[in-house]
Amino acid sequence: MSPIVLSSSETLAADTPSPHGERHRRVALRRLLHDRVAIGSVIVFALIVIACLCAPLYAKYVAGTGPNDNHVTEVIRVGGRPTDVVSTSGIPIGPTWQSKFLLGADSNGRDVAVRLLYGGRTSLMIGFLAAAITLTFGTLTGILAGFFRGWTDTVLSRALDVIWAYPVVLLGIALGTALELGGLKLGPLVISGNSLFVPALIIGFVFIPYLARPIRTQVLLLREREFVAAARLLGKGSMSIIVSEVLPNVTSAVVVFVPLIVANAILLEAGLSYLGAGVQAPNPSWGTMIASGVALITSTPSLLFAPVIMLVATTVSMNLFGESLRNAIGTTTSMAGR
């Protein structure tokens, strides 16, 4: 699977003297509020986030079991009849549509609904963390490379090319496997191998070029605009020009990327976890749940479909919202891909 679903080419608005600033922000917001797709996708996404945040409440008060609690040998009553949580032939129970084992159990006798919500917490958290990393460093390298050009650009752009040269999933697996075995020790920063920060860091890292590239191209054009020359003539230094003249002009492009990066990061997390290079068992995440569900697709398809539906709902709603956001803001910058 390829986590890069958007992407066309490295396109951008060459020279858009479009209205900007606060007035423009209000216009964009009004357009968003009149966009049913945007509203709908935000609602879907918000429901998923809220549900996942409430995972401990659901586990404690509704299901009465934790995400990693084992119930293999237990027997519960479904519709008045006692049923094995996991049958003697090893087939787990399907959806019961009651408070316990609402969506059935997995082969270890764990409550799928509880794991789904806890897994969502993991997936969403990694998604947002990774997106934050990508946004910070992608914007930073893009602006620095585009603004200073010369050797700064050469060094940064070639570094981005190195990341870009590897397929995202391959790089993710390589980094994931390496880091999960040894953990990460960077001076005072120590992250153990099974921490959630490891996949977040990896995913955030591999997506940096996809943001940095289009930002760099936009800054290359911006720096030639005459208002940058005017700022220079006022005796402003490069850093001050970047902050007051360049940054405000790339924010709308960056904002458009946020939902797309979040969606891609969640998708890549699932992909890596599925392949065993992301979240490590027994921690639930949608990726690990899909991986274990595939094995039982013939006997208990709900094990596979529950996490898949959540994943699809999340990424599709984010992508649709990203699309609406782009239309509302009116920028044509797209995420650089292959």
Next chain:
Amino acid sequence: MTPVAPPPLLSVEHVGVEFPVRSSVVGRSSGTVRAVDDVSFTVADGETVGIVGESGCGKTTLSRCIVRLLKPQRGAITFHGRDITKLSDRALRPIRRQMQMVFQNPYASLNPHRRVGGIIAGALPKRIGSGQEADDRVAGLLEKVGLKPEMADRFPAEFSGGQRQRIGIARALAAEPKLIVLDEPVSALDVSVQAQVVNLLGELQEELGLAYVFVAHDLSVVRHVSDRIAVMYLGRFVEMAPADLLYAEPRHWYTRGLLDAVPTPTLKARRSSSRAILKGEAGTVLDAPSGCAFRNRCPGATEICTTTVPPLVEEPDGRAVACHHPLGAPGS
């Protein structure tokens, strides 16, 4: 004739700017092109020097050089008695504000994400800070350029081209400069608005004692505001003269061609017999002919023009012309 002049505010001596020409895909530079070649002139306090030439002749490169947005490879630029030719960006910072620029494209010269008041306030000297005094200054500057003080809260996109150019002028004024380089400040505007902006610039100069370098591609625009006018052709000055003299009796064939290209309002004034229409196009510095760059369009060109670049020769009346066979000279 001219009284002993004090040292000029700005002096440009033999300035040359070269750009690498890239022809191969690899981007290896295969040579250089001289966008500005051996240009010299001075600007006194409160004086306006007009620079006129067709597009591609190096006007914008020259004006960016004067304010040191570009670094010339040759020659020297002295501002206020200080050689600024080779100063680094950092060393330039303290003197930057004394030289401001008004740009050609009013749609690219204002940051679309900042309010007009913020744009102008950002150009005020540091000592004013950002309090009430700054607000008053911004309001005063907006009024000075013919806009309403309450417009400070708006964004550039809410203004017309002429209004934006006024904002650009207000920003330049806010820095309290001694010299403003006007790089085709009215070329992008409607003719009716052009006159308003040119008049505004004239009034501001009288009031504030500013010196201008006024760059234009149209002789009629600079006529009334300039004390002296230089005519530029493919990177070189071909003629420089006090404004009146230049219009009354141009010495260079190119100047004459430009003057005759200015439309005249009445049939009577159109002395069709003496009109010299320029042939061909200016071309670019890339394919300039040998010798005098203008010779392939010049009706008076002779053998010597193909071999020797005519030097800019100063004449006793303050004029200078770079031509082997200047107009009005005996025997031409």
